[in-house]
Amino acid sequence: MNVEYTLKIPFIHDSKLHRAVEGLLVDHYKSDIREIEPPIDLEAIVSESMVYELEFDTVESELGAGVLAYIDFELETIRIDESLKPNPSNTFYRNWGRYRFTLAHELGSVDI
Helix, strand or coil: CCCCCCCCCCCCCHHHHHHHHHHHHHHHHCCCHHHCCCCCCHHHHHHHHCCCEEEEECHHHHHCCCCCEEEECCCCEEEEEHHHCCCCCCCCCCCHHHHHHHHHHHHHHHHC
């Protein structure tokens, strides 16, 4: 199913994005930004600080090639394509970077 939509997305200056991310991290970790070290636990931020559910589903086949995730604001759910689902038994998970980027991108859409 391909969905057509039109969104007007305002430009957000880098400095505003940096302040928003720092605020989110400080709120979540209850620590000074200089004391927070990577890796950032994105899943914990989603479930604990944002109180959103994280689901894996057939997002790309539903919404079209290249769409790997979206947010359902009404259900407070971030849906990510199942092709990016982490595999804890595989220490060399090839989509780890894409998964974390996608989750961080969607997290930014919720918080900003």
